[in-house]
Amino acid sequence: MDIKQYVETVGQQARQASRAMARADTRAKNQALQQIAAGIRRHSTAILEANHGDMTAAEAAGLEAAMLDRLRLTEKSVAQMADGVEQIAALPDPIGEISELKFRPSGIQVGKMRVPLGVIGIIYEARPNVTADAAALCLKSGNAAILRGGSEAIGSNRIIAKLVQEGLVAAGLPAHAVQVIDTTDRAAVGHLITLRDYVDVIVPRGGKGLISRLLAESRVPMIQHLDGNCHVYLDDDADAAMAVNIVENAKTQRYGTCNTTESLLVARSRAADLLPPIAAMLGAKGVEIRGCAETLAIVANAVPASEEDYATEFLAPIISVKVVTGIDEAIEHINRYSSHHTETIVSGDYGKALRFLREVDSASVMVNASTRFADGFEYGLGAEIGISTDKIHARGPVGLEGLTSQKWIVLGTGQVRG
Amino acid sequence: MDIKQYVETVGQQARQASRAMARADTRAKNQALQQIAAGIRRHSTAILEANHGDMTAAEAAGLEAAMLDRLRLTEKSVAQMADGVEQIAALPDPIGEISELKFRPSGIQVGKMRVPLGVIGIIYEARPNVTADAAALCLKSGNAAILRGGSEAIGSNRIIAKLVQEGLVAAGLPAHAVQVIDTTDRAAVGHLITLRDYVDVIVPRGGKGLISRLLAESRVPMIQHLDGNCHVYLDDDADAAMAVNIVENAKTQRYGTCNTTESLLVARSRAADLLPPIAAMLGAKGVEIRGCAETLAIVANAVPASEEDYATEFLAPIISVKVVTGIDEAIEHINRYSSHHTETIVSGDYGKALRFLREVDSASVMVNASTRFADGFEYGLGAEIGISTDKIHARGPVGLEGLTSQKWIVLGTGQVRG
Structure with a gap:
């Protein structure tokens, strides 16, 4: 036959x-x-x-x-x-x-x-x-x-x-x-x-x-399930300890999974206070930071990020970092560079949390939680056949x-x- | 450009x-x-x-x-x-x-x-x-x-x-x-x-x-919306007046719509009693009946149905008719010849109504109602962009x-x- x-x-x-x-x-x-x-x-x-x-x-x-x-x-x-x-x-x-x-x-x-x-x-x-x-x-x-x-x-x-x-x-x-x-x-x-x-x-x-x-x-x-270029955005109103904790879990718990964070965005008003402890934590774990010019000015051992880095799912101990003006630029950046898998905002601000949930166009959008939660078992589905990055029929x-x-x-x- | x-x-x-x-x-x-x-x-x-x-x-x-x-x-x-x-x-x-x-x-x-x-x-x-x-x-x-x-x-x-x-x-x-x-x-x-x-x-x-x-x-x-080859199945336990009424509406209210019935199946036990009044009603409206051998034996002016007729959306005053042994053959016939748009059973039997609902693989499956109801307005959607005969994302x-x-x-x- x-x-x-x-x-x-x-x-x-x-x-x-x-x-x-x-x-x-x-x-x-x-x-x-x-x-x-x-x-x-x-x-x-x-x-x-x-x-x-x-x-x-x-x-x-x-x-x-x-x-x-x-x-x-x-x-x-x-x-x-x-x-x-x-x-x-x-x-x-x-x-x-x-x-x-x-x-x-x-x-x-x-x-x-x-x-x-x-x-x-x-x-x-x-x-x-x-x-x-x-x-x-x-x-x-x-x-x-x-x-x-x-x-x-x-x-x-x-x-x-x-x-x-x-x-x-x-x-x-x-x-x-x-x-x-x-x-x-x-x-x-x-x-x-x-x-x-x-x-x-x-x-x-x-x-x-x-x-x-x-x-x-x-x-x-x-x-279909394409790549997982997931983001954490640290907003002006982020709790500092929560920010470090979520970035640590989202980036370093496992490097090879699709819900691992690959890119970190920080509101300009908080870059000077949040980036140093985060860089110290990531440095201790051997994670390479590829940052924008403002990140480089704050984080001593960061290397410059290319345009391509912001669109990359590293699946490795590497993270891209960008300082943004605030939630508008964060949402715009995510909707442009993300693979529409999972993104999270760390913020204590009600209005900005709601805007992030509504305006970010990804399969999973989170507030004050690690991107690592994007998973059939964690969501209560019991089992999963895959994670869809498509919008038709099934998403996430x-x-x-x-x-x-x-x-x-x-x-x-x-x-x-x- | x-x-x-x-x-x-x-x-x-x-x-x-x-x-x-x-x-x-x-x-x-x-x-x-x-x-x-x-x-x-x-x-x-x-x-x-x-x-x-x-x-x-x-x-x-x-x-x-x-x-x-x-x-x-x-x-x-x-x-x-x-x-x-x-x-x-x-x-x-x-x-x-x-x-x-x-x-x-x-x-x-x-x-x-x-x-x-x-x-x-x-x-x-x-x-x-x-x-x-x-x-x-x-x-x-x-x-x-x-x-x-x-x-x-x-x-x-x-x-x-x-x-x-x-x-x-x-x-x-x-x-x-x-x-x-x-x-x-x-x-x-x-x-x-x-x-x-x-x-x-x-x-x-x-x-x-x-x-x-x-x-x-x-x-x-x-x-996608392909054709609407819709069926009415008249079960052993069909109410006779309801059967005639539903076939009349489903076939003759409008000939050119996708939810119009194109094929009629009748349980053998009821063929002799239901087909004559239905044939009379259809005949009076100028609808041509293309039937199986058993139908031809009961309905004088019916013409023989070809295999192709059972798979055809006529969009015209033509109906194919087949006498079946009962619900098993009816479901099998529908799942084979239907375009999976809309089908209805006329029956007073609880178990057969449930079986029909569950086992017929079409976008709309009905009990004791005209196929003509398959429509966004009739279903309460307010408006419709189309009727899907697909299963992925949207159906019906x-x-x-x-x-x-x-x-x-x-x-x-x-x-x-x-």
Whole structure:
């Protein structure tokens, strides 16, 4: 079978399975999830063996260390994979929820019912734990999933997918509700993202490079997550201790996450008093400061920031700093340079807090809190399939609800239109 | 200036204006809408003159009668255009609405704030009234709009757009918040639908041909509306009088609308008793019945239905009819042949009504009501920019809310992530 035909067959099978999944009741879906978790625990040795095979091949192929790190499974990470699936089983079922049911003057009652999207394509790189995690989220939200992992993880993904399918079948659900594209042929992705008839949405999980590439070619809607160039703005009315504390957490808790702050803006009236303690704290942690001319005049060991620095997600111990006239310039700067992921203001001023919330055009906008909170678990979604930097359909952390849609329902007693 | 550069300039200006629109308060937006309505009333003679010029050119170019009909404005339709704008002014402002604000264990409060999408591109055919209508919806929802009407309506669209811009400026809002693409060059559309940096969503309003063409080439998300192949299913437990009444209204009230029923399914147990009165009613109105073999055995002057007929939106006094074993076959048939627009069941059975609501995968699913109710006004949205047959972002009738997104907001008192 050629690769195009193979991907199309997977798509047809997914579409077919999605109809049964949309009808599946909460009990069956939870039972499948519990079976999957149990299967992962029971077969952890086999999963680790398969992963060991992937690791050996990847090392032989000379994959870089960070990639190997993401590929590696351990007893602990396999156990966490099973825990994660059980946590998704424990979440409330979003499907079938009826809301806003209101009578209209015509006598009909109109409302909305939450329904699955249908078939979700997940395209991801090295991490094999995404296979279990994404499958569980799609399953709980009544969708069918087509999973396309990295070729370096195919052995690990294959066995996890097999356990997922066994769990589905044990609960009386169709095995094709979760399928792994079982080929390392790169052309498979190209076919998957143009399969409009069978795939309702593509969720890419991976680096900016992967996502930009998919975005350019996809004919299917995507829940996209590009970079996280997040900002902290310290306003004229910022509490000094809170300012230092939030910058420390937002910048230095973890350098590699998308909700890490990459750029600091300080109101001119507070630059002289706030920048020295912040620079001392960052310096002690080895964070490089790239600043504007005013920052350089205050912070001795800062280096000059380029225009490009203000638009960069460093994912490293580097921060860009700019002194601004006040909230107007801060909002303008953020809306211009930000990747529209997450921004926060530190201020005790009511009016400025409200303006920041309203006027900053990002997926998450915060007052007096660390940007690190932008996360599905911290927001109470229970789990997340990704963080969207798009505005259409889903914005910010995407949980089960982001994998659903709402249809209109009308309850009548024989009404016709006049 | 070449056409690509021109469209890009329009896009840049729209993006710039969208920032001011997002900040605009309800009073300013309503004032602009009232000024626009007043301007349309005051200049109705000039609008009619411009429209007369378009009509003369269109007739000379040999445009078909239906197209001319859609292009023609009258004193009455210009007054209705002004009324429509005032009705949109009277709707509640969706922007800034904060919902679901809940405390999390970390102490932060997390919720959602409704925000505009940004820049909306509207692509439409002959009807010049869409210019005022779409502009008003985008304006009220805090968006900037780029309007691309049909080349045959350019004179009418130009003067309406000028009045819209005068209304915006009178209310202190940027004129570029609503721009008409002022060229008849067809390449403009091709550029507009690939302008990812400046256009957030495309809303096509027009025939299936236009939309399929855009869909194939668009690089910007689209709120798409394809065809409306709507179904009525008469269940074993249908009330006979209600069944006839709903079929009459759903099929014959208007033949050319997307929520008109095109296909009738009847449970086998009721075919002999329901089809004769329905056939008599339809026959009296000149509706052609294209039926399955069982239908032909009951209805004397029915003609055989082809496979293709069941998938067709006739937009004409024609209906396809099929006798089915019961609700299972009805749901299967609908999910296979429907365009996922609107379907209704006529039944007194509680369980089957619930199954139909849950299992039919269409934008609107109804019980004991005419499909003709699928409409923004009937649903209480106040106005609609279109009806989406897609699942992503917006489904079914799209009102002001469909032109918005929700960002996350976090209210803290200095919290950092542990």
